[in-house]
Amino acid sequence: MASPYELIYYGGVPGRGEHIRLALEEAGAAYTDTATLTFNESREAVTTVLEGIQGNPPYFAPPTFRHGDLIISQTSNILMYLGSKLGLAGSGENDKYRINALALTALDGLSNEVHDCHHPIVVELYYEDQKEESHRRSKEWVKHRLPKHLGYWEKVLKSTEAEGPWLLGSTFTYADLVCIDGVLFAFPKAMKQAKESGKYNRVFQLWEAVRARPNIASYLSSERRQKYDWGIYRYYPENDVVAEDA
Amino acid sequence: MASPYELIYYGGVPGRGEHIRLALEEAGAAYTDTATLTFNESREAVTTVLEGIQGNPPYFAPPTFRHGDLIISQTSNILMYLGSKLGLAGSGENDKYRINALALTALDGLSNEVHDCHHPIVVELYYEDQKEESHRRSKEWVKHRLPKHLGYWEKVLKSTEAEGPWLLGSTFTYADLVCIDGVLFAFPKAMKQAKESGKYNRVFQLWEAVRARPNIASYLSSERRQKYDWGIYRYYPENDVVAEDA
Incomplete structure (x- = not known):
């Protein structure tokens, strides 16, 4: 079974997470999004993942993104990762x-x-x-x-x-x-x-x-x-x- | 024959080009650097490459980097490219x-x-x-x-x-x-x-x-x-x- 894509970002505004949502939506990819939680829950999810989990370094700020064992931050970086996975990165x-x-x-x-x-x-x-x-x-x-x-x-x-x-x-x-x-x-x-x-x-x-x-x-x-x-x-x-x- | 690495950036200060120089120097890679030209020549080299050459899009600002047919901009992007080529990007x-x-x-x-x-x-x-x-x-x-x-x-x-x-x-x-x-x-x-x-x-x-x-x-x-x-x-x-x- 393929790992799901997980966007970990504050809810309440589109913010920097929106660029990532648009890529996932465009490709029709299945994903979870902490923005659907309450604000405090989304905040807690962000804080937890920023601390560094399972061989991933701590990160400075959201958006963060999880796919299987890999956790990454930085909007452009997440987009580049998804671009390759979702066929949105040219040839x-x-x-x-x-x-x-x-x-x-x-x-x-x-x-x-x-x-x-x-x-x-x-x-x-x-x-x-x-x-x-x-x-x-x-x-x-x-x-x-x-x-x-x-x-x-x-x-x-x-x-x-x-x-x-x-x-x-x-x-x-x-x-x-x-x-x-x-x-x-x-x-x-x-x-x-x-x-x-x-x-x-x-x-x-x-x-x-x-x-x-x-x-x-x-x-x-x-x-x-x-x-x-x-x-x-x-x-x-x-x-x-x-x-x-x- | 392998294409040389070409850093195209203004001379006169280390600037954003310096991050790229350090990666090239660390790896002992052969490269050309427009910073060794006069300021006007380096400026002209930057302007020319920003316009978009041979199937590469125009870019907004230096540093730009050329390797064979590929021309790219953005410091982190050039570092990522070089990181893979020079063995400086982990495993x-x-x-x-x-x-x-x-x-x-x-x-x-x-x-x-x-x-x-x-x-x-x-x-x-x-x-x-x-x-x-x-x-x-x-x-x-x-x-x-x-x-x-x-x-x-x-x-x-x-x-x-x-x-x-x-x-x-x-x-x-x-x-x-x-x-x-x-x-x-x-x-x-x-x-x-x-x-x-x-x-x-x-x-x-x-x-x-x-x-x-x-x-x-x-x-x-x-x-x-x-x-x-x-x-x-x-x-x-x-x-x-x-x-x-x-």
């Missing part, structure tokens, strides 16, 4: 490293950098205690970084000679799943402006193509999909700025 | 993912977070234009994050049942090479205090054990080793704080 060894580079860049630019807009000083302090710096960072990020990231992804999408909406052209991979969904939640005004500029049509088409994949569409409309709230992606009206505000 | 497929998790966590906590101490708002602005926020972040980082990171690595090092100074006990891997070297440069006062506390002895022993490896020792005393200056790790006297300053 052959070389593609695996190309896709990991793309996924790491998407997680850096479209997730970590956006998170740091509401916590530019340190995550151990509340948003309210770094509100001023957060506001300045949001303005500068939207002005400098957002067009840089969107422009980069547009370039990647246009560079593939083959037809297809995906980062590797006609081959769908787990890197396509990272995309701009959370950025749309955190910075709706700037993203509306970006869309209307017509400069990033392929990027927005990729997002729509991901959401239209049958398994993803079905997941997004299910109760398993949690709402954005206090996690990585947050909406603060005062930070909902456009480039001209900087 | 078997599962270790590969455990080591990648450790390397990603070390690069996040001991490199990216330290970098963001001098650029908390946005990298497109000068340090001088975010000096106030940088100072606050440095104080809070040294107070909250530094002990969290050092404590975590101490825990990992103590968790291995086998004898040995390495993260996986007796097995040396490329993740050991990331370590605290740059943090010592950026925050000497806080690191002195951390060392004298006696709470992180294994972490400091790991750093010394890495520097004592013959190939690493020889590299560090060679002219190939560039000095820390304006790169990822920077020394600003006003940010050289201890936890009590926060």
Whole structure:
């Protein structure tokens, strides 16, 4: 009997665990998810596994992932592992490293950098205690970084000679799943402006193509999909700025 | 004839390319390094390869790495690739993912977070234009994050049942090479205090054990080793704080 896939992450928000859920849902893989437990139970599951179990080192932070004897952490790492197992990592060894580079860049630019807009000083302090710096960072990020990231992804999408909406052209991979969904939640005004500029049509088409994949569409409309709230992606009206505000 | 390894990165500072250099030097692998060119030449080499060559996607930022037909970016990704090729990734497929998790966590906590101490708002602005926020972040980082990171690595090092100074006990891997070297440069006062506390002895022993490896020792005393200056790790006297300053 094959070991089940186990996602061990806090419940309550999609968070970094969401990238992993999307890969599992896309592939129609059977998995358990501690997000279905109560918040305290999910927290306890996370804490236990971070301590290091059965020949695995302790890890620093969730998401963590268990498959048989192997326990690992780090979103991109879990995605890379699953990508190989679930057939979402292109063809052959070389593609695996190309896709990991793309996924790491998407997680850096479209997730970590956006998170740091509401916590530019340190995550151990509340948003309210770094509100001023957060506001300045949001303005500068939207002005400098957002067009840089969107422009980069547009370039990647246009560079593939083959037809297809995906980062590797006609081959769908787990890197396509990272995309701009959370950025749309955190910075709706700037993203509306970006869309209307017509400069990033392929990027927005990729997002729509991901959401239209049958398994993803079905997941997004299910109760398993949690709402954005206090996690990585947050909406603060005062930070909902456009480039001209900087 | 085997393809040579090619590191394509800016010259002038160790930067993120240094993690890759250390892996290559440790293994005694033959490689070319654009850091040996003039700054403008190295910059041009970086720009060219970022555009995407021969079936490789465009990449967002250096370091980039070329081996035969494959071009990849992202420090952890290049390390993972080299780890397998150079025998620095433990034994078997599962270790590969455990080591990648450790390397990603070390690069996040001991490199990216330290970098963001001098650029908390946005990298497109000068340090001088975010000096106030940088100072606050440095104080809070040294107070909250530094002990969290050092404590975590101490825990990992103590968790291995086998004898040995390495993260996986007796097995040396490329993740050991990331370590605290740059943090010592950026925050000497806080690191002195951390060392004298006696709470992180294994972490400091790991750093010394890495520097004592013959190939690493020889590299560090060679002219190939560039000095820390304006790169990822920077020394600003006003940010050289201890936890009590926060």
